[in-house]
Amino acid sequence: xxxxxxxxxxxxxxxxxxxxxxxxxxxxxxxxxxxxxxxxxxxxxxxxxxxxxxxxxxxxxxxxxxxxxxxxxxxxxxxxxxxxxxxxxxxxxxxxxxxxxxxxxxxxxxxxxxxxxxxxxxxxxxxxxxxxxxxxxxxxxxxxxxxxxxxxxxxxxxxxxxxxxxxxxxxxxxxxxxxxxxxxxxxxxxxxxxxxxxxxxxxxxxxxxxxxxxxxxxxxxxxxxxxxxxxxxxxxxxxxxxxxxxxxxxxxxxxxxxxxxxxxxxxxxxxxxxxxxxxxxxxxxxxxxxxxxxxxxxxxxxxxxxxxxxxxxxxxxxxxxxxxxxxxxxxxxxxxxxxxxxxxxxxxxxxxxxxxxxxxxxxxxxxxxxxxxxxxxxxxxxxxxxxxxxxxxxxxxxxxxxxxxxxxxxxxxxxxxxxxxxxxxxxxxxxxxxxxxxxxxxxxxxxxxxxxxxxxxxxxxxxxxxxxxxxxxxxxxxxxxxxxxxxxxxxxxxxxxxxxxxxxxxxxxxxxxxxxxxxxxxxxxxxxxxxxxxxxxxxxxxxxxxxxxx
Ligand code: FBP
Numbered sequence: 365x366x367x368x369x370x371x372x373x374x375x376x377x378x379x380x381x382x383x384x385x386x387x388x389x390x391x392x393x394x395x396x397x398x399x400x401x402x403x404x405x406x407x408x409x410x411x412x413x414x415x416x417x418x419x420x421x422x423x424x425x426x427x428x429x430x431x432x433x434x435x436x437x438x439x440x441x442x443x444x445x446x447x448x449x450x451x452x453x454x455x456x457x458x459x460x461x462x463x464x465x466x467x468x469x470x471x472x473x474x475x476x477x478x479x480x481x482x483x484x485x486x487x488x489x490x491x492x493x494x495x496x497x498x499x500x501x502x503x504x505x506x507x508x509x510x511x512x513x514x515x516x517x518x519x520x521x522x523x524x525x526x527x528x529x530x531x532x533x534x535x536x537x538x539x540x541x542x543x544x545x546x547x548x549x550x551x552x553x554x555x556x557x558x559x560x561x562x563x564x565x566x567x568x569x570x571x572x573x574x575x576x577x578x579x580x581x582x583x584x585x586x587x588x589x590x591x592x593x594x595x596x597x598x599x600x601x602x603x604x605x606x607x608x609x610x611x612x613x614x615x616x617x618x619x620x621x622x623x624x625x626x627x628x629x630x631x632x633x634x635x636x637x638x639x640x641x642x643x644x645x646x647x648x649x650x651x652x653x654x655x656x657x658x659x660x661x662x663x664x665x666x667x668x669x670x671x672x673x674x675x676x677x678x679x680x681x682x683x684x685x686x687x688x689x690x691x692x693x694x695x696x697x698x699x700x701x702x703x704x705x706x707x708x709x710x711x712x713x714x715x716x717x718x719x720x721x722x723x724x725x726x727x728x729x730x731x732x733x734x735x736x737x738x739x740x741x742x743x744x745x746x747x748x749x750x751x752x753x754x755x756x757x758x759x760x761x762x763x764x765x766x767x768x769x770x771x772x773x774x775x776x777x778x779x780x781x782x783x784x785x786x787x788x789x790x791x792x793x794x795x796x797x798x799x800x801x802x803x804x805x806x807x808x809x810x811x812x813x814x815x816x817x818x819x820x821x822x823x824x825x826x827x828x829x830x831x832x833x834x835x836x837x838x839x840x841x842x843x844x845x846x847x848x849x850x851x852x853x854x855x856x857x858x859x860x861x862x863x864x865x866x867x868x869x870x871x872x873x874x875x876x877x878x879x880x881x882x883x884x885x886x887x888x889x890x891x892x893x894x895x896x897x898x899x900x901x902x903x904x905x906x907x908x909x910x911x912x913x914x
Pocket of ligand 1: 542616617751
């Protein structure tokens with residue numbers, strides 16, 4: 365491996381991630397039980413579905429009084445869902461954490477996501493194997509996948525495979541959907557006296573897995589820094605050539621946290637926030653008119669260029685589109701097979717049009733063919749519309765062109781479109797993510813050592829230096845609620861969307877009229893790993909502002 369690694373990667377191998385004080389002497393910790401947490405939403409329904417794992421206490425860890433050894437444990441780890449920078453460091457944290465309990469502990473990686481558990485596709489993680497992936501980006505160490513674990517047969521097969529390897533605990537590293545899997549699995553094992561603990565770790569670049577106990581999901585810090593660097597470069601290009609409007613769609617699935625963070629960092633002319641669009645019931649035409657107004661104002665100042673940030677999930681939040689998507693979800697859940705068997709594009713569109721109620725038929729018919737087909741694409745295994753495949757940025761360019769033409773004003777308008785998503789998911793983790801991920805993993809070992817199941821690893825107080833971070837655990841069931849998936853009501857971890865009364869959004873609102881018309885771009889530049897702490901260890905604007913707002 366060493367012959368093919370970059371100089372940066374070689375240097376990063378020897379980076380020692382920082383840990384909270386509670387974990388510095390090892391994963392044997394003093395555990396304090398706090399308040400018992402019921403589900404934040406749909407309490408009764410969640411309690412009925414999760415009788416064995418509901419209403420458990422929050423846990424806080426402190427350094428143990430003596431550096432006692434724990435018993436050797438065998439742990440299985442799964443990377444689940446979309447890649448996020450720092451995943452390998454979570455595994456490194458688990459590895460070092462369980463070895464700190466007892467040097468005979470063993471770690472197995474199930475390959476290719478949750479499917480690896482069911483198919484018994486695994487690898488034993490050794491010192492040498494682990495060391496080749498410390499502080500690196502990507503999930504290629506054991507791979508990832510989006511298999512949904514929800515069937516009793518899958519749970520039983522998983523238990524059988526764990527039993528054969530002697531595994532005592534499973535750690536699922538994933539976002540809201542993957543931790544939903546973890547919660548279902550934990551409940552099933554506990555209820556049926558299967559002696560396997562299940563622990564979740566909060567991953568996703570989208571930043572939408574957060575609450576009082578999970579201040580941010582890992583990967584958000586690095587991914588938004590990568591996108592902000594790219595946006596800053598584009599701003600500088602736009603300001604140099606002065607001839608293009610750049611429409612940049614940013615990943616993030618439903619939530620607009622990534623767009624908001626990048627908007628605050630780069631001071632782009634327009635940052636659309638889907639949650640605001642929904643709250644104000646803005647139509648597609650309202651959004652297009654707002655953009656066209658800014659284009660016209662800047663043209664009056666001879667600034668025929670600019671940068672617009674568009675959250676990936678925007679289309680789902682525009683009221684008429686939301687209704688349409690929800691109808692399409694139910695329709696495709698019922699008639700998906702018939703629909704996918706149709707090959708010709710126009711017949712596919714007719715199939716849908718024939719089955720939509722009159723008001724939604726008109727909305728669907730008003731869209732360009734490419735968008736109609738993208739909206740009808742297969743849902744992912746968790747029932748989500750694959751918003752990364754919907755070219756909202758192109759749709760907006762076409763509609764703005766039309767709006768400017770209709771205004772009768774002679775405006776010079778050249779546009780370029782971009783989609784930043786995959787570019788940031790496997791980047792070398794920032795110092796923050798390297799430290800945070802390692803701590804999340806090490807802390808998961810402490811949860812296991814305390815014999816707990818159905819918990820998520822929680823590290824808080826993240827704006828303070830790492831040794832002041834607080835280690836603990838939050839019950840998975842506390843984060844569950846009921847949502848409609850594949851045409852049915854299902855228990856899932858609640859997505860945290862952008863809060864319109866939160867400090868990060870308020871900061872955008874305070875500044876956006878100025879940023880829209882005056883060129884106020886900021887060019888953040890690339891992530892730095894070595895150098896002054898204020899450059900290398902800075903957290904996201906979102907985290908800073910949320911803490912200040914507390
Ligand atoms: P997770 O929710 O699994 O972390 O995935 C995040 C994400 O990158 C979203 O931002 C994006 O919509 C989606 O994955 C893309 O999925 P895929 O990798 O399957 O194309």
